[in-house]
Amino acid sequence: MGVPVAARVTRADGSSQRFEDVAAALAQVDSGLVELLYDYSPALVPGCPPDQGGMWRYRDLLPLDPGPIAYPLPVGGTPLVAPPGLRRASGCAHLWVKDETRGPTGSNKDRATALVLEHALRGGQETVSCASTGNVAASLAVGAAAAGKRAVIFVPAEVDESKLALMLFAGATVVKVREGYAAAFRLSREAAKAFGWCDRNTGVNPLTVEAKKTVAFEVWEQLDREVPDVVVAPVGDGPTLCGLAKGFRELVACGVAERMPRLIGVQAEGCQPVKRAWETGASRIEPVQPATLADGIAVGDPVSGVLALRDVRESGGGFVAVSDAELLEAVRTLATAGGLLAEPAGAAAYAGLLRGLECGLVDRTERVVILMTGTLLKTPRFLRPQVRPLEVEADLSALAQVLAEGEGC
C-alpha cells in the first residue's frame, strides 16, 4: 500500500520546499501546493497490463492504507486508441488518444473524485465539497451519490446548464456564487474549514493530482512500458497536466522509465494566463478574465499554474493557445475522423497538437499521446451539426433520388 514519506510545498512565486514530515506539509495547504512523495522503487510498479482493477491497480503509488476499496464505481483503465482516420487527419503516424471519457461521468475528474471519496469512506466524513466550472462538480455529485455521501458544490453563476442539471439530478446541494468562479473557490475553501467538510478542491487537495497521475502509468503500460515522445494535455487549473507529469516523473524515479515525455500544455486563446507567464518568463501567474466557450479550461486564476509551468519546463515541452474556432473544429475532427466524442475543453489537446505541429513544438514522426479529458455528451449545446437529415416517404426510388441530391450537398 502506498505510504507517502515526504512532501513538497510550492508557493505562488514558484519557490518550493521539501518536508520530511508529511503532516507538517499538509498543514501548509493555505500557503502552497502540496505534492506527496514516496520511497520510489521498481517494486511499487505492478507487473501486468492494465486490467479491470482500473486505477486501483497502482495503489502502491497512491496514498492508501491496506484494505479493500469501498468506492463502488470502477474508475481508470481507460482505452488508448489510435483511429487511422485521425492519424491521417493530423498527419501523425504515431498518434494515440487517451480516452478519458469512459469514466462514470465521462471525464478524467472521475479519478480524483474516486480517491477523495475512498478517503472519505474510510475516514467517516459525511460531506465532500468543491468549487468547479462543471466537470469536477458533475463527477463529485455522481460519485458522492454512489458512495452515499453528501456533496456540496460551489459553481459560478455562468455554469453550463446541462452540467448543472446533472449535479442537481444526482442529488448534490449546489450553491451558485454570484461573483464568479474565483469567489466560489474561496467560499468553498472557507466553508469546508468552517463546517469540517472533506475539501476536494483540485490544487488544494493533493489526492486529486495523486489520482490523475495514474493516467501516465496507464499510457506507459499501454505503450508496452514505453514512454511516448510527447504528451499533449489541456490546462485550465493545471492539475490534469501536473498529474501526468507526476506520473511520468515517478516512473523515472522508480527506475522503470528512462525519461519523461515532453509535455505540451494547451490553453484557450481567451484564457491563457499560464501560457502568458511561460512566454514572459514570469514566475507568478497574472490572473485574467476568461473569455472562451470551453468552460472546462476557463480558469482565469489557476491554482496550480506555477506547478504546470515547472512541469512543462522540466519536461522540455511548451505551451500553445488555440482559438474557440480551433476548439470547435477539433471537436468535429475527433468525431468524424476518429469516432471520438469530446467537449471543447476535452478536444483542446487535439487542437493544441495541430498548433504544436505548425509551430515546430512537435514533429510528425514522433510518438504523440493526446489526452481527451471530457465527453461531448455532457454538453449537448456543442452538438450543432452543420447538415440536416434527409426526409423521405418510405419508397426506394424516392430514397435513391434524395440520396443522390443529398450527397451533392
Add this chain to the structure above:
Amino acid sequence: MGVPVAARVTRADGSSQRFEDVAAALAQVDSGLVELLYDYSPALVPGCPPDQGGMWRYRDLLPLDPGPIAYPLPVGGTPLVAPPGLRRASGCAHLWVKDETRGPTGSNKDRATALVLEHALRGGQETVSCASTGNVAASLAVGAAAAGKRAVIFVPAEVDESKLALMLFAGATVVKVREGYAAAFRLSREAAKAFGWCDRNTGVNPLTVEAKKTVAFEVWEQLDREVPDVVVAPVGDGPTLCGLAKGFRELVACGVAERMPRLIGVQAEGCQPVKRAWETGASRIEPVQPATLADGIAVGDPVSGVLALRDVRESGGGFVAVSDAELLEAVRTLATAGGLLAEPAGAAAYAGLLRGLECGLVDRTERVVILMTGTLLKTPRFLRPQVRPLEVEADLSALAQVLAEGEGC
C-alpha cells in the same frame, strides 16, 4: 477463431429449423431470424478474468476469421457494479448492475456495431446501414466514423433530437422516414439489398446477437465464473435479451456453466407486444402503436419478439411491464442511490426488478444482475431535477443561512 458450424432459423410463428449449412441459413434472412451455432467445448472459453481486450477476448465464440482486430474503438469489458445504496433501495442484498453505458457512445449497441464494422473492414464494404429509434443509429454513426466507413441511417420522424444531432455531427447520412419506425425498417432493408450496403439491422444481421452475447460471458466471469440466479433486461426489438440468453446458453453448451439464469424481460406499459403474447400464450407477436417516453424500447413490431418469448420460456423467467412514471423513478434512483446515469430505457431493468419483486417473479435473497443499457447523458431532456440551486453572494454567514434553509426543502 470462431467458426459457426450450423445455424437455426426461427419464423415469425415461433417455429424453427436447424441448418448444417450456414450459408443456406443466412439466405433465409428474409423469412426468419438466423442464429449462428458453434462446435461447443470448454476450450473455446478464455481462462482469465476480462481485461482490456474487451469483447474480442471471446473471439473463439464469435464469427471471426483469424487476424488482428481492425476496428479502432475498444468495446466491451464494461464494469459490473454493486453500489450499496442501490442494494439498500431495492432490498436486494445480492444485486449487481452490468453498466453498459461505458461504451464509445454509451450503450450496449456499441458491441454489435463493433462486430458488424469489423466484418465490413475485413470484407471491404464501404457503406453500413440500419434503421433505429436512436441508440443503434448513434452507435453506428460514431463507429463508422472511427472505421472510415459511410453510415446511412433510417430514423422515424419522431426521433429524439439529441440523438439525431449526434448522428449528423458524426457525419452519418441520416434519412427521416415520415411513416415511422416500421416503414424506416422496411426501407432500410430494401435499400441495403438494392445498393449492396452492409445491413446492420438488429434482428436481421445475426452478428448483432453474437456481439451482444458477450455481455453474458463477462457477467459470468465477473461473478467468478458463476451464473447469477436472475438477469433482468429491457426488451424493445428483442436482441439485447436474446443476446444474453445465447451467451448463457453457450456457456452451458461449452460445459463451463450448469444452467442459465432466469431471464426477466421488461417492456414499457405503453409498448408491450411481447409481454402481451407471453400472457396470452400466443406464438406470434401482435404489433402495437408505441406510447412511451422510453424511445429505446418503443418498438411496436419487434423483429426478434418470438425469440425473446422462446428464450424467457426456456430460462424459466417471465415478462413485466412498467409505466413511464416507474421508468423515470428508476432513472432517478439509479442516479441518486447508485451514482449510475441511465436513460429511461436503460433504467427499465431496475424498474422491472422492483415490479418483479412485487409480483414474486424475483426473490430478494437471489443473486440478481440488471442490465443498464444506455446512458442518460445522450438524452438530456430527461435530466429534469426537481430542485434548484441555492444562490448566494460569497459570504460564509450568508451561505450558512441559505444552507440551513435549503436543507429544509
